[in-house]
Amino acid sequence: MCGICGVATPGPPPDAALLLRMVGRLRHRGPDGSGYLRDQGVGLGHARLAIIDTTGGAQPLSNEDGSLWIVFNGEIFNYVELGNELRSRGHAFRTASDTEVIVHAWEEWGERALDRFNGQWAFALWDRTRRQLVLSRDRLGVRPLYYAHTGGGLVFASEVKALFADPSVPRALDPAGLDETFTYWSTVAPRTPFAGVRQLEPGHVAYLDAHGFRSHPYWSIDFPPRGEEPGQDAVANAEGLRERIVEASRLRFTRSDVPVGAYLSGGIDSSVTAAVVARHTDVPLDTFSLRFADDEFDEGDYQQLMARRLGTRHHDVVVGPQDVAEVFPEVVRHAEAPLLRAAPAPLFLLSRLVRASGYKVVVTGEGADEVLGGYDLYREARVREFWTRDPSSDVRGRAAELLYPWMARAPGQAPAFARGFFGLHLAADDPALSHRPRWTSTAALKGLLTADMRARCAESGAPLDLLARLPAQSAGWDPLARAQWLEMTTLLPGYILSSQGDRMLMANSIEGRFPFLDRDVVAYADALPARHKLSGLEEKYLLKRAFADLLPPEIVRRPKQPYRAPDAASFCAPGAPDWVSDVTGADALAAAGVFEPRLVQGLLTKARRSGGSGLGNTDNMRVLAVLSTQLLHHQFVVGDGGDDAAPATPLTAIDLTGEGQP
Template sequence: MCGICGVLSGTEVPDPALIRRMLGALTHRGPDGSGYYRDERVALGHTRLAIVDTVGGTQPMSSRSCRSPAADEQVWVTFNGEIYNHVELAAQLRSRGHVFDTRSDTEVIVHAWEEWGPGCFERFNGQWALAIWDRRTGSLILSRDPFGVRPLFYTRAGGQLLFASEAKALYASPAVPRELDPAGLDQVLTLWSAVAPRTVFRDIAQVPPGSYLSFRDGVETERRFWAPTFPSAGAEELTDLEANAESLRTALTAATRLRFERSDVPVAGYLSGGIDSAVTAATIAADRAVRSSSAPLHTFSLRFAEAEFDEGGFQALMAERLGTVHHDVVVGERDIAEVFPQVVRHAESPLLRTAPAPMFLLSRLVREAGFKVVVTGEGADEVLGGYDIFREAKIRDLWLRDPAAAEDAVKQLYPWMHRSPNQTPAFARRFFSRNLAADDLAMSHRPRWDSTAVLTSMLRPEVRSLGGAAEGVVAAMPAAAASWDPVARAQWLEMTTLLPGYILASQGDRMLMGNSVEGRFPFLDPHVAELAGRIPAEHKIRGMDEKHLLKRAFADLVPDQILRRPKQPYRAPDAAAFFAGGTPDWVFDVTSGAALEAAGVFRPELVQRLLEKAGRTGGRGLGNTDNMRLVAVLSTQLLHSELLTGPVAGPTTPPEPLTVFDTILEHRTLEPTGRTPAQP
C-alpha cells in the first residue's frame, strides 16, 4: 500500500519541486520511503508502505529499475495496492521470456503491460490504483481496481495533467482551483457519496472503478474492463443451494488465504462481532491449525462506551473460540468529537455519519500494535445480500403483487432497531408502498435517496444543484438490468454508489491509510464476487434471512450465537458526540458566521436553528434527518477549512529515503545518502 502521484506535461519539463510537494502530502500513505521518476514529459511519484519485497520493491519502477539506465527502460509504473496473484502471473511471464529483478508485485505490472497491454488488468486479482508511463507510445495510463478499493484522482491545470491518490496532493499545484463542486455535493447529500468520475471538488475527477484511462497526444480515452453483472431472473444456472454453499466456501477460503499469505510483514484481522469478519478470521485460524503454525493470529475490534452501539460480547466470544491475541479500543462520544477534524481531512468528503471516526481510531490501534496489514469483512453485504435495503427490495417487489404477504414479511425486519416500523404498521405501509413502479430499476433505493436528499434544503440557493443525482445513476444502469431480480438491481446500485464512495473510501481506505495501515478484503476477490453474482437472489436472502448462503457455507466455523444473531448495522453516536459531553471549540469555529460565509455552502439561519436544537437536547433524541444534517454541516465546513483554505497542511518534503530516477539530470540517487539503488 502506498501513495502515488504524477504530472503529464504538454510543453514544459515537469518541475521536481511540484512532485516533491505532492509526495509530501501523501506521507501518511507511505511513511517507509519515497521516490520519483522524471523525463521530458512525465514525473511519477511514490510514497511507500513496504509490505511485499520490502527490500527490492522500490518505486517508481521499470523492468530494469534496479540496474543502470538502459535503452529498454521504456515502461514505468507507480502503484498503490496489491496484486495478490503476482506469483502466478510472474511464472506465466517468465515462461514467455521475461526476466525479473525483484520479487515485487510492482514489477509484475510492468512486465504484464509489456506482454498483454490493457488486457493485463483483467488478469489481476487485487486492489490497485496505478499509473503506467509507456515511453514507446507516449501514453499515460491510469487504472483502478474493479470495486474502487484504492482511490485515484486527476485534474488538468496549467497545461498539465496531474494525478494522485488523494485530492490534497493535487492542491500542491497552485494552478488547481480549491473549490467545492455543487453537483458533487448534490450527489453526496443524496447518494452518500460522489459517484465516479465526479468528486466534491471543482475540476477534479476520479478514475471510475474497473476502468483505465489513456492519455496520449492530448486525447483521453476511457475503457471499462469490469462491471458487476447478474443473470436474468429465473435464468440462473447455479440453482443447487448446497453446491453453491460449497463453491462459496472454496472461493472465499482461497481468497482469504491469499490475502493473509501474500505479505512479507505480519497480517492481522478485524473482528466486528458479525459473521463477515468471523468467517475470515475463523478460516485463517483453521488453516493455521491444520499447518500447525506457531504464529498466533492477532485480531482487532472496535467497541463503544455506549451500550446501544457496542458488540463487545460477540467479539470476545469469537476471539476466545479462535484463541487469537485480541486487542480492542473502546470509543466514546468525546473521542469521536476530538478526532473528527482529522477524519474529515483524510476522508476528503462531506460525511453524513460519524461512523468513519471510530474506524480511524481502530486502525490507529492496529498501527500502534505494530501491524501494517489487516484483513476485514467489507464487501460481504454488497455481494452476498446483507443489507436491509436488499430485504426491503424483496418486500417492495412483493408489495406490488401481494400487499398482505408483504405486510407480514415486514415483521421480520429491523430486529435491531429501537423504533422499528414494525411497531407502527401504518407507517410501515406508507413506507413500503411509496414510489412503487414495476419498471423503476431503482425502486429499492428511492426511499433512502428521497430521505437523504432532504439535506440539500440546507444549501444556499446559488449552491443547490438542479438535482438529478439519482437519475444520473439510474441512467447508467446496463440495459440488462431490466431483466434482473430486484435484489440484483439493488446490489448493482450499492456496488456503484455506497460501496466505492463511502464504505471503501470514507470508512475504509482513508481511515486505514490515515494511520498507514493497508486493508484487505476477501469478499471482493473477483472469483468470490463473480460467483456471488451468478447465484440466485433467493440463495443469498432465503425468506428474510440475509446472507443465508454465507451462514450455510461456514456453519461449522462460526458459533450459533453469531451465526443466528439478527444483523446489527455498524453505527456510532452522531449529534451526541458533539453536544452530549461538552462541545469542542472547533465546532463553534467552523459554524461561526464568518466561517459559514467563507465556505458559502449552507444557509446560516438554518445552521443556527440546527445547532440550537442540538444544544438544547445534548444531541440526543434527534431524528435521523437532523443527525445527518448536523454531521453534513460540520464535515463540509471542516472540509472547507482543512483543505480549501490556506496552505495545504502536512509535510513539505517526501518521506526518506527518497529514490530519484531523473533522466533530465541523468542520474539516479538514493537521498539523503547519495547511494545508488542496490543491484539485485
C-alpha cells in the same frame, strides 16, 4: 500499500520540488520510503508502505529496458502465479515484488493484463516509447485515484490533498458534487466533491498521449438473467463459495513479507475471514476490534466470543462520543468528502491501534454485504416488491414488522409509519425501487442549502440520472441484482471502501485487504441465484450455510447489526470541542456559502436540547453533513488540504530528462 502521484505536462519537465511536495502529502500512505521520476513530459511520484519485497521493491520501477515505468498503490495477490507464467514467456525480473509483475504483464498482454489481476490497485504506467501515460483502478474502487486537467496537462494522485500541492489546481466545492452526496451518500465517479477534480472510475483504464485523454471500462458489474443462473443447487453453491472465500483469504493473509492481522467486528463477515485466516498460521493471530462506551453500539460480547473460539491475541479500543469529536476534523481531512455518519471516526481510532501494535496489514470483512446480500436495504427492497403486488393489502403491510422487529414491540414506536415510510414511491417497474427510500430521505438534507447553492446545483445539471447508467441487460436481472448494482456503484466505492475503508486505514499507514472483494469471489457471487443471497428475508443465506461449522450459532443467528457509532451526540452534548462552533459560526457559514445559517442554527439548537441523543435518522445526517462539509471547506478550500511533510526516506530520485527515447 502506498500513495502515488504525478504530472503530465506538454512543456518542460515537471518541477522536482512539486513532485516532492506531492509525495510528502502522501506520507501517511507510505512512511517507509519514497521515490520520484522526471522525464520529458511526465513526472511520477511514490510514497511507499513496504509489504512485499520490502528490500527490493522500491518505486518508481521499470521493465528490463527502462521503456515502461510504474508507480503503484495496491497488491496483486496472484502475482506469484502471474510472475511464473511471465518468466516462462521470457520476461526477466529483478525484484520479488508484485509491482514488477504489473509492468511485465502490461508488456505481454497490454490492457488485457488487467483481466488477469486479482487484487486491489491504482497505478500509473509511463510508456516512454509511445509517450503515453496509462492510469488504472481496480474493479470495485478499493484504491483511490484522482486527477485534474491543468493547462494542457494532467495531475493525478491517490488523494486530493496531493493534487492541491500544485497551486495551479483551483480549489472549490462542486455544487453538483454536493447534490450527489446529499442524495447518494457520496459523489459517483468520475465526480468528486471538488470542482474540476475527477476520480477514475472503478474498473476503468485511462490513456493520455498526443491524441488526448480518454478512459473506458475494462470490466463491469454483471449478473445473469433472472432464472438463468448456472448453478441452482444450494449445497453445491455453498461449497463453491466456501472454496473461493478460503482461497481469497489465504492469498491475502499469506502473501506478505510482514505480519497480517484481522479485524473482528462481532458480525458474520469478519468472523468468517478471521476464522479462515486463523487456520493458516501456527502462531496466534492478532485480532483487532472496536468497542463503544455506549451499549447501544457495542458488539464486544460477540467479538470476545469469536476471539476466544479462535484463540487469538485480541486487542480492542473503546470509543466514546468525546473521542469521536476530538478526531473528527482529522477524519474529514483524510476522507476528503462530506460524511453523513460519524462512523469513519471510530475506524480511524481502530487503525491507530493496529499501527501502535506494530502491524501494517489487516484482513477485514468489507464487501460481503454488497456482494452476498447482507444489507438491510436489500430486505427493505424485497418487502417493497412484496407490497407492489398488492399495495392496499393490510396483511402484506405487516411485513414492515419483519424488517425491524423492535418496531412492533417497543411502545411509542409507530409500525404504521414505518410501513408508510418504506411504502413511499412504490412503482413495480421502478429499477431503483430498492433505493428510493434512502435517496428520498437523504435528499431532505438539501433543505438546508442556501437558495444560491440550490440554484447552482440546478444549473450544474443535477440531479444525476444514475439510472441512465444501468446496463441495458439489467432489465432482465433479478431485482436483487439491480439493487446490488446500485449499491456497488454508489455506497461501496463512494463511502464504505473510501471514507470508512482505505482513507481510515491509510490515515494510520495500514493496508486493508478484502477477501470478499476478491475477483473470483465476486464473479462467483454475482452469478448466484438471488435466493442464495437473500432467502426470503434471510440475509447472506449462502455465506451462513457455507461457514456454519466455523461460526458459533450465536453469531450466525444474531440479527443484522449495521455498524453504527454515536453521531450527533458526539458533537451536540455539553463539552463539545471548540471546532464545532468555529465551523458553524456565521463567518464560516458565509464563507462556504453552502448552508443557510438560520437553518443551521435551528438544527443545532434542536440537537443540543437533548445533547444530541434521541435525534431521528435525518437529523443525525443533517448534523454530520453540516459539520463535515464546513470542515472540508475550511481545510481544502480556505486551506489547501495540506499537512506538508517531507517525503519518507530512503528517497529514490530518477532523472530521465537527459535520455532520449529508448
